[in-house]
Amino acid sequence: MASSTQTPTPRTAAQADTFWTRLSPTTRHAGCLGILLVVALAFYAPAVFEGKNIQGTDSITFRANAQVTVEHHQKTGEWARWAPNVFSGTPYINEQISVLQLDDVVNLVRGAAWPVSLLFVLMAGVYLLVFYLTRNHLSGLLSGLAFGFTTYIPIIIGVGHGTKFVALAYAPYVVLAFVYTLRNPSLLGGLLFAGALALQLRANHPQIVFYTGMLLLLWWIVEAVGAWREDRVPELATSTGWLAMGTVLSLAMAAEPYLARYQYKQYSVRGAAAAVNSGGGGGGGMGWTASMRWSHGPGELFTFVVADAFGGGGQTYWGPKTFTEGPHYVGGVVTALAGLAVWRVRTWLVWGLGLGVLGTALFALGKYAAWLNWPMFQYFPFFDAFRGPEMWLSVTALALAILAGIGLDHALRREERRGRRAQSADPRQRPLLIAFGAVFGIVALVWLAPNTFFDFEKPNEQQRIRQALLRQNPNVSPQNPRVQKAVQQQMQKLKTQRRDALTTDTQRTLLFLVLAAGVLVLYRRETLPAWGAGLAVVAIVGIDLWGVDSRYMGPDRYSSQDVEQSIPTYQFDQFIKKKQRQAGGLGRFRVLSLAEGDPTSKARPSYHYENVGGYHGAKLQRYQDYLDHILQVTGSGPPNENALDLMNTRYIVARQQLPGTEVAYRSQESGVLVLENQDALPRGFLVGQTEVVDAPKQTWSRLRSSTFNPRQTALLPDPLDQPVTPIDSNSTAEVTMEHYEPEEIRWTVETDAPRLFVASEVYYPAGWNAYLNGEQVPIHRVNYLLRGVHVPEGEHTLEMRFEPAADRYGTWIAWVSTIFVYGGVFALVGMRVRRQRSADAGDEEG
Template identity: 25%
Template sequence: MQTVFKTWILPILALILLNVIYFYPALTGKVLSQDDEMLGLAKRHEISEYREAHGEEPLWTNAMFSGMPTFQITTNYPNNGITYLKQVISLLGKPSRIYIFASMMIMFFIMLRALSVRPWIAVAGSLAFAFSAFFVISFAAGHIAKVHAAAYIAPLVAGVILTLRGKWKLGLILTLIGAGLSIQTNHFQITYYSAFILAAIVITEGVYAVKNGVIGTFAKRLGLVMIAGLIAIGPNIGNLWSTYTYTQESMRGGHSALNENSGDSEAKGLDFEYAMSWSYSPLETMGLFIPNIMGGGAKQSYEGTDTYDFLYRNFSQQARGDQAVEMSNRYAGSVMYWGEQSLVNGAYYVGAVLFFLIVFGFQAMEDRLKWALLGVTVISVFMAWGHHFESFNRILFNHLPLYDKFRVPSMALLIVFFTIPLVASLGLERLFSGKLSSEQSTKLLKRSLYITGGIAVFFAVIGPAFFSFEGANDGRFAQQLDMSKVIGDRQALMRSSAFTSLLFIAATFAALWFYVKGSLKPTYALLAIVALVVVDLWKFDKDQLGKEEWLPEREFAQTFAPSAADQMILKDKDIHYRVFNTTAGLTSDSYTSYYHKSIGGYHGAKLARYQDLIDEQLSKGNISCFNMLNAKWFIQANGQNGKVAVPNPNACGNAWFPSSVTFVDNTVEEMRAMDEFNPQVEVIAQSSLQENIDGFVFAPDSTVNRSIVLESYDPKHMVYKSQNSGGDALAVFSEIYYTPTNQAWQAYVDGEAVDHYRVNYLLRSMVVPSGNHTIEFVFEPKTYYAGEKIDLGMSILFYGIIALLGFMIYRDSKSKTESSEA
């Protein structure tokens, strides 16, 4: 028991304590001000309110982009048993989800211990992994799912390695848990990159099996891994099925319908140039070890630079104290950064200590795992370079499955953020295990110092004269600032940052050198490494996520306080209408969605046809298209830093009977026909619908009474009452037409299923029978409801197998204990 306490309980408690210290404001009732999380709260508001009121999922929301499924916003899958495992993990610290960092460290610690790494080396590696700047920056920005999914790479990798090396019972448990949680977290880009690490490990183990004539054993073990992976997918089927189906209709999965007649009908996924935005340049990649190599980012201090001093003198005339300092530093960040990305909060700093340790680790490791980790590390860097290594990435983009569904190539560095602390830990383990002679250790330490120290010296001494330090936005800054001083500051930042990294490299070398020479006991040497990792990362991370990011709950809630314009619109008693906020972008605004059903929104996988409408009509201010979407209210600036609500009397309402129809041959003509049309009068339809709707559009007749009114609103169940005395007639509805297989809206008249059609590029229409009728549109996607049944069955199987494997491990352990006692 004492051994367990020292090797497991105490190190994990130390990790949790560090997590508590770093995130202490969360325990005092404060809340993180995370941009993306606040945007997420706004766009999820209608969903959350519906869930609370009805105890079920709405599955569709009209809160943004005039209506879309909720599958990639927020959807609960109660029958997914892995959800409850995640809830248990969240007990490590629910305030502001700080449990995510604790779980990252503990999961990484478990992986390293499973790979026979001694406890305090595992502590250092776990700290280095979790507090890598990428995760801190992402968390501070509110990219919660991204960070959360990264936590489960470690048990998944450990499980695959253990299984392929014969420890299949424990290995399969870790594989099931890691894979299941990773998929459940619903950030498929992170899970996708995790697969690269696993593929590298499998290939390396396969080569080893071939060389040693054990390919049959390897194949059996790989089969077990694959079976475990499939079982881990099982409880997530509802989510995966729903997401896959929706993705085919979104920007991520298909192509614009406007391309159907352009010869590009086979185009799938994102456009290459769009997907390669946010590529990392080779030089910027060095920011992993020298953080200010490209000038830094928006969330750090630039006090002491000429640029900051000039800005502070100006901003101090507008604001005082801390506010002036914050404004000066934030603006200085945009000026100092001379990379090609629009703006960064800071470099993805892994640490100078880790820089030294990974160079040492790759040299010291003899395990075949080294080649898997080296290969996947190099590939991930090439992927992160994006258009900077276009020949390589075009091959992946055109041929690698699913690769064209993701953007932001720099996110591929996730692999590096995992492999660096892993290799560093395995290298340290080999050093402290005594498997290297003193001569070998000395040689490798020196070589590592020469390599890493030499690179740091280059950027400290030669770099400031070698690079141009000119940024893409310098022309704009030159109108306000002396650019010679700005470039001088950029050079100074590179120099000082490189020298700081050199100091950490030297300190790491010294600690290990004295250990090898016998001047420092192993325990103290390891504690020194842990301390160096903490000190190296702590200040940089605090710049990205410091005390100023935490707000009292009352102040946080004020973010969503309704404006005067919101309050005016909310007085409207109409049960369903839409709002266009002209003071915000069509694709970058979620706050409007908190109180209203918005024409705009913020989502990276909106419906492809709606993006077409934004590009071709809404962004150009075509009022007819706003009218057909029932944009009843516009929020406009009042010229006094405020907003006013302006009613739109020409909004078409929830449904109407047009009096003329224009048939076109294809989607391009359909979009062009909407350039100038009156949607209240005219409907645009493709000629393929002519036999279905021709003859059901009538000119106005004073003797005929036609009306259609929305009687009740529910995001997934719309009920209308129609009155039509002049024969069957075509009605148009201001709702998005969405009918993919197994996920289609269904239409009913008096309870009988009927067809409905797409008109005006993306709206619903229906031939309404003569007389008085009840019309319903119902969203009951099979992907969700049938998926939930599959989730339940697979969850039972998932936990049943884990319980069986756990029992087998317990039985083996008990048998071994009894044998030793005998």
């Protein structure tokens, strides 16, 4: 097997003198990149040329969550790091990075040319990577197009997974810097890797970064085997050292925002599962069941080559996942070329990519490959921090696209043949036909005998159909033969539709395989030039992917409204917002919205007012405990009244009246009620009694109890160092809110004796500080998730400010490391250019 550092086989004279090779390298690069840009512009033309917006659900969710931070920025020019409108307050909803790096150049046109700007960055990165590996422009063009239009890309763009898309856009540059450093062990390589990885980290999607890193780790393992077998261990050790240095520097360059984000993770549901009952943060991650949701079914891997093998996405999907937006389709041609590369291009680099494809695909199977994923989940760092194993296939598709480019390069290389060999068949034609024939044969077999491989039935589907029929006909017995017959008829109809979709797409894949193989055979027989055959294969792959992608990025994905305009405003919203203005604005009360279903899965209310519920993929673990064990909002009964009072919940949006509330408004358009909870505690108040209850379960139970009065007593995990005095009818205990902003709250507190001030604000010790008359004082955790400050006798000014030290340190670390890395790259490149010019000048003199 050849080393991965081996240079490509030089072109022969037969290939040298063609239209394509007569073009200058610069022209060929410009032509290929121009094709990628034109295709991207054409596919997303409504967004670029018609001014329409892609209205993904996640984009709308983000915009709703970010509303308070946007308003704060419009008012002050600063971005708030604490959002009080989501889950009663949570940090880092709308992170803004102040340290400038190369991604800020892309961001200059990102808004005006979304998503084409980032899509071009993605495809150009793959193009440059594959060109670097093969020195073949058309191979780079194929790979760039294949990954840019793998179906997963338009799907995530369409649903609004913007950070995921951005992270994938920078993944090719990380891989390019990785392989450059393997081939050129040097400080420059390490710095380039640091810069590329930092860009991906700054996309704010750690899961894609982790998956990209795992792909490179698998690749490196194969490289290590090759280095050991070929006595290149010192060289690989040097490369690995520079890569390790680059990794450390990249983390430093992304210290803003990751230092604060890592700190937050310790308190979130992503990092605190192992310490859910502790007083502070904790390590660990999500549980196995939560992490393995959206495991990719083994049979679904067939969707790489047949898009609708499992019904596509949405309502047509019938695979084992709860639902999916669509397949990870790369096409039969890309798969065949990738297989050709792994089989015939025998370098450690190719085998490393091959192991990357295999490993990431197995990780994507999640619970269906527990023999691999369970040990990784238990012992490999950060493996348990992410959910949705299906997402692994995004980097599987990247590796397949790279391999396909290498495969095309191999197919387009022609050896000099002399004598008898020149008269015989091209020796590379047979492997080509075998590679394409293998994929063709598998797809054809499924086409001819689909029922042998698929049952076309979603798990427990018949039971769900039966339950739906019985709900429509409540007086019919489940044992009625007519019910079973109706179930079978409906099931048979669905199976026929699914089988037809599979048949159509298998035929489609077979057609593209035949076309691509035919083009390459014509080239091997010298009927087509290499550039003509290469462009034809690129066109075939492009047409194939365009056709499938159009199913997921149709006219319904576009809207003439912007994202903010897509967030509904109802009559009851207007009523509550009016009440908020009358009360003094932000910080006066919260709202629990029950009328739209699960309040923890909807972000819309957070756009309009401070929401007890909300939607966020990594909420604070302590708040999750509040929802599950104190408020008990997911139970069958009404929310706990003490829990509502504690969180300053003045209004509840519901469809029926709840105990302890009064109807304040009834919507004429929908019948939705706005219920007023007149017992809601203010945002800040004083208590004169405390109880020490350190165990979480006992604390939850005490808070839920009807005998507990939060106006008089506060529960603490530890006793206070200073005493407090009970409040009676003759006591002075007054609190007045003077100022409320997302990151700064100020009260005037007057008390005739030492007491405990309780703020109905979420306890987050990694950022909030309290100041009494300008002097910092400790914040105590009160009532499991609130903040408390001991206040002595007298009149005081009490302030709480969000001042996370991790943000401050992270910014300084990021600036210093960014200047070091970028300055180092410019200096090293400048030295190389100067040396090259000196060498060229010496040659001219000679």
